[in-house]
Amino acid sequence: MSARARRFALVSGRWDPSIAVVDIDAALDPAYDGTDRAVISRPRVTPDQIEHDGTRVPLVGLPVSLVALPALNRLLVVNHAGATSPVAMVGQPHGHAGAVALFDLTATLGGKASAPEALLPTGTFGPVGCAVAPDGRHVLVAAGEGEGLEDGGRQISVIDVSATVLRHNFDMPHAGSPCPRPSPDEGFGGFPNPAGLAIARGEPDLVLTADGGSSALSVFRLADVLSGGGHPPLARLPLPTGPFGVAVSPDGTQAAIAGRECPRTGVEGNTVSFLDLAALRQGKPPALFHAELGGGDGRPSRPMGVTFAPDSASAYVAGYRTGTVSRLERGRGGTWSEAGRVELTGEDGAPPCPRGVAVTSDGALLLVAGGPRGAAASSVLWLLEARRLVPIARVKGVGNESYFLEVIEI
Template identity: 40%
Template sequence: MIGPKGTLIVSGRWDDNVAIVDIAQALLPENDGTPNAILSRPRATPDLDLDGDGVPDARASGQPVAVAVDVAARHAYVVCHSGDATPEGAAAYQHGHPGLVTVLDVAAATDPAHDDTLGAVVEFVSTGRTGPVGCALTPDGRALLVNCGEAEGSEDGGDEVTVIDVATRRVTARVPLALNPDHPARSPSPHDSPHESFGHYPNPTGIVISPRAGGVVFVGNGGFSDVSVLDLKAALAGSAEAEINRVAVETGPFGMALSPDGALVAVASRESMSRPTEGGTVSIIDVGRAAARRPDAELARIPVGGTTDEMPSRPFGVAFSQNGSRLVVSCFRTNAISILDVAAACAGKACELHRLYPEAPGGATPRPRGIAVCGPYACVIGGAKEGARSSLVWVVDIAAGTVVGTVTGVGNESYFLAAIPPPST
């Protein structure tokens, strides 16, 4: 059941589940710093039959990393970065595993009866490619686009966006992304990033879709320092001509967000995959200019999180406020959350209204990551990788720039989450 202030679906990453959080319960003082607001932790990865006797004997790692929810809040789509890899296999090497999307029934997922079970799972959908990260539903809700971020057995080699039909839950198209012909590599790197052998493949990460200009897809290329712009209709058809523009950003992007009116895209410049450098800025892209193939589509590039040359802030996630006037940014390296005035940012003016340094229970390293906005609140994932249920969510009052609640026990180094607003909104 969706709570009166909304509900969160939080990816578990190294935990094989998602956590369902009631925001109203998270705001109660007696629940602050506890897991009491968690309604359920339904599983999001399949059982495995390792010895072939027809009886499941293990759980897949999955690495649930990203979540999208349809507008009716009927189904949630959970991207599992390592698919049906075993926990041991994913722990040995977290990259290059077959991708999987888990379809959850939202009502069932919120039911405590399905805690630690597969009872909320409607279907597992194989992407047919490896290392997926970001996903986005089309404006009409008929298709889910998923980034192929890696090649088999490698952190490198991601080169497509996979289209999944929501009704049939089958892959219907594969959209190629342009490679860098000037880079000497012709196969995925055998090294981990950062390494100079990266740079031939785009390795897509974040993705958002605007309904403007007939539908435009924005794909953050973690292997490059830019964002691909795709014509949505051509992408749904799997056209090799779908990519119509590239917009440069500071360095390899990760988290992305679309403004409520579909006019702006925010991009967190996280890190380079080819050089040992991290980013410290967020770019704001004009959708209309990007769709028109204009070279001036990047409206602003804003330093965030107290970034310096000595300590880049490494932005991770971004999210617009409900009315689009504010942009919330998580900064992993400086353990900060910046809240920006969007109009001031686009005008090239000073725009950081608040900078928070949220605390993790017990003095642990905060490490802010994914963000979802629900009503007046920005819900931000944090917590370093420290074992099962070691992640947390801070509930931030955007206008006040203060943390008003903390939920613990949501996952292990969780990445992204999705918010379901109450029906009245």
């Protein structure tokens, strides 16, 4: 990062139909700690619905993830519920038609974007994770649910951001019919319901999906996903429980998967699984190493978001249930172990419920977003000294039950 670069955190608003644009360096000012003064703006991700009496009602988008495309001057935000009426959301919380909101990146970082330039339907339901392809043009979005149901997610949307168009939806392997009941239920397992999605650059480039519905990790060739059709996965690996977040190390050799909970039993997870991508590319058996998270009060941590340090030797994971953030270190022989852990402090006695994690490019700062569902602008962004996991600043008002976030340095 150059001396003149500015650093921003973009935080998904979830139940707030907006994202929060946070000036990271302003947030580090002690005078701003514990306030929302570092929030530059909160651009909306959905339009309003005009009622019969002329009143305007904000539509629900449930923004959960986002990614920047600097070369195209675009920001893409995944709306888990597209643009849904509040009445429809109350009647059925799952399986709404998804959409992505597209923003002018420069305007957004400058606090001048109040609404998206386009709202593009994904043609799927309940999308969650997203990632940019190496060409800097295509964004892949994982469809986490089925139509009107929590179960039934089985597609990866391929969006050409430069043309603002959905190219196609890539079908993932699935079997049977979606479970008509919400989880936990024994009827889950036939559909992947991918949540997190990551792309690993290398030869070949790979797409990884954290399949919460079938408790597995799927690995596809990126070229197959971009071409469409019914290409089988390169690998499909069972996990200890249903995963949520997935990340690829900057050196492209490792993947980390956060094991959230089993959709069949509701038992919450307490592991981060690591996959040797180099071995997978070489055609060797794709072994997984499962690192247990310790500490806390004996409860499973229910890990959700995960990310790597720039040196690829450490990883960070958010423990939703225990309100903690852990640092894991890589050892010899592909092993990983927890090397540090800190408990976060929620607002006004509320549990912190951390979900999204991100690291600045110099590896010095760890940013964590979270908070329980509550009032508008009730979520928090914590800034920690990454190596020692020491909290150094806190930004209020970044959403309502915030999920993933993106760090941008320009």
